[in-house]
Amino acid sequence: MARVAVVGVGAIGSVLAGQLETTGAHELVLCTRRPLSQLTIETPDGVIRMKAPNLTDPAEATPFDWVMVATKVYDCAGAKLWLNQLCDAKTQIAVVQNGVEHRENFAPEWDVLPVIVDVPTERRDDGSILQRSRAIMRVETTSAGWAFAELFAGSEARVELIKDFVTAAWSKLCVNSAGVISALTSKPAGVLRDEALGELALGIIAECVAVGRAEGAKLDDAIGERILASIRSGPPEAINSLTADRLAGRPMEVDARNGVIVRRGEKHGIPTPLNRMAVALLRA
Ligand SMILES: NC(=O)c1ccc[n+]([C@@H]2O[C@H](COP(=O)([O-])OP(=O)(O)OC[C@H]3O[C@@H](n4cnc5c(N)ncnc54)[C@H](OP(=O)(O)O)[C@@H]3O)[C@@H](O)[C@H]2O)c1
Incomplete structure (x- = not known):
């Protein structure tokens, strides 16, 4: 007990x-x-x-x-x-x-x-x-x-x-990083079934992978495709917590989920333009 x-x-x-x-x-x-x-x-x-x-x-x-x-x-x-x-x-x-x-x-x-x-x-x-x-x-x-x-x-x-907790944590961050598209569009997970937004998600995750590898995570090249396939086959009405916060008018964890990719990317000299834009748009 x-x-x-x-x-x-x-x-x-x-x-x-x-x-x-x-x-x-x-x-x-x-x-x-x-x-x-x-x-x-x-x-x-x-x-x-x-x-x-x-x-x-x-x-x-x-x-x-x-x-x-x-x-x-x-x-x-x-x-x-x-x-x-x-x-x-x-x-x-x-x-x-x-x-x-x-x-x-x-x-x-x-x-x-x-x-x-x-x-x-x-x-x-x-x-x-x-x-x-x-x-x-x-x-x-x-x-x-x-x-x-x-x-x-x-x-x-x-x-x-x-x-290897570092790899586990960055793998989860890869999943979360793509969730910013739901928050930006104020739409549930099904929004990533759109082809153009799926491509954007892959780009956002690829930046996370590059920075995560520089932080010591062992992330394979196919992780983005796997995450996208998993989101697309999941419930289209699911709302991630970033989106729930935005819809409710609360503060958002955008720094913990995407800002950190930009900040750590800067530390390693890795460009992260998609995450940077997502953070800037949500903050606005
Ligand atoms: N939801 C998911 O599906 C999910 C999945 C995996 C990971 N996560 C992560 O898990 C963490 C928690 O997310 P969540 O979705 O559970 O968030 P949530 O539903 O917003 O719950 C957070 C709770 O913390 C409370 N709180 C804030 N400040 C407090 C304080 N000073 N004292 C006591 N309570 C306080 C909030 O109170 P109020 O009710 O007053 O706002 C709210 O009830 C986040 O890092 C999130 O990214 C979430």
């Missing part, structure tokens, strides 16, 4: 909390900035109704064994206010976010376990959560990674221990 706090209970935080709840093994608390009246998660394996207590004020929190941060990357500063209260010397922190800068975003104050998550999930207008597939999470093969995986034993979530 572990005491686990989830900070940021939107789409991904709800998936984490729901899967941990199904283990029946942990004491959970849901840390949000607005009160949660009722949290229902529709998963491929049935509906989960959360019963865990909800805190909305970091000052009310006490130290937990694990803290899972599942805010958007642009809300890391708010998440850190929770960490100040939820952590003591023994607390382990998992950051379940997109991008490749999990550690940088919490350093130097916090040592975190980066987690990559694959689970298309949407928040509905009524606050309920639609989890479109079983969750797959990837962590480094370290003692913290093993301990994280152990938390989900008995749930339907799969946690993979990865030796």
Whole structure:
């Protein structure tokens, strides 16, 4: 049994909390900035109704064994206010976010376990959560990674221990980088079935591949085609979280998903004109 706090209970935080709840093994608390009246998660394996207590004020929190941060990357500063209260010397922190800068975003104050998550999930207008597939999470093969995986034993979530985490993180960034086209057009995933936009997606991913390789990721030449084929064969109505943010008028994770390709590209002298344009357009 572990005491686990989830900070940021939107789409991904709800998936984490729901899967941990199904283990029946942990004491959970849901840390949000607005009160949660009722949290229902529709998963491929049935509906989960959360019963865990909800805190909305970091000052009310006490130290937990694990803290899972599942805010958007642009809300890391708010998440850190929770960490100040939820952590003591023994607390382990998992950051379940997109991008490749999990550690940088919490350093130097916090040592975190980066987690990559694959689970298309949407928040509905009524606050309920639609989890479109079983969750797959990837962590480094370290003692913290093993301990994280152990938390989900008995749930339907799969946690993979990865030796080459850099490659895993940049592979996921390749997928996310193409998602900017949905955000730019304000259209769901089916928009990439268009030939011209598919070509554009391949160009955006190719820039990510070039920069990722310079960062040490082992990315093969066919990754772009595979990602495009996978998006095209997936549900055309799926909305990625960048697009969901744009449609809702919220800030967007464009720096974590495409800006980072431009920034790291500059560091390595690799031109990234398509990502640069996408970032500039979304920022405008
Ligand atoms: N959704 C997906 O399908 C998906 C898939 C893979 C990875 N990801 C990644 O997972 C991460 C989380 O994304 P998401 O889609 O779950 O985002 P989300 O639905 O917007 O949820 C983020 C939650 O964090 C909350 N939050 C923000 N600041 C907070 C604070 N100071 N204290 C407490 N809660 C706070 C937000 O509260 P409010 O409700 O008040 O805004 C929101 O409920 C992102 O990095 C995303 O790119 C998402």
